[in-house]
Amino acid sequence: AYGAGDNEKANMLMNTLIRLILILSAIFLSLIPLIPWILSLIGTPEEFIEEGTPYFRVIIVATAVNFINLIYINVEKARGNTRTIMIANMTTMAIKLALTALFIYAMGKGIIYIALATLITYTLFALQSIQRLPENLLEA
Numbered sequence: 001a002y003g004a005g006d007n008e009k010a011n012m013l014m015n016t017l018i019r020l021i022l023i024l025s026a027i028f029l030s031l032i033p034l035i036p037w038i039l040s041l042i043g044t045p046e047e048f049i050e051e052g053t054p055y056f057r058v059i060i061v062a063t064a065v066n067f068i069n070l071i072y073i074n075v076e077k078a079r080g081n082t083r084t085i086m087i088a089n090m091t092t093m094a095i096k097l098a099l100t101a102l103f104i105y106a107m108g109k110g111i112i113y114i115a116l117a118t119l120i121t122y123t124l125f126a127l128q129s130i131q132r133l134p135e136n137l138l139e140a
Helices: 007-030 032-041 046-078 082-106 111-138
Strands: none
Touching (some): 082 111
């Protein structure tokens, strides 16, 4: 729709995508209290459930935040801005690696901090995405 210059259709598709992302985010976030049960269901050893539960809770929140990023990436892709996507992905990867190294090597933290590095990185990307998304929609 962007390429064809059909702004009305592009906006309708974007609104549909945003609603879908909100529904998926709600589903993912509703799983948070069920994490210990899900881990037990898939046969996770009990000693890993205690350590894995906080990790998966943070990862679920990070996944919900990352859905916002996917909207932005798809808008940029539709507009043909592959360079923007590449720079954003490389920056995101560098921030995540730096935070992981800081948390694990410098601070001596555990696995939950790897998930926290992911959440922080996705949140920073989402804040940038939200800031630029309306600008992209106006240019459609």
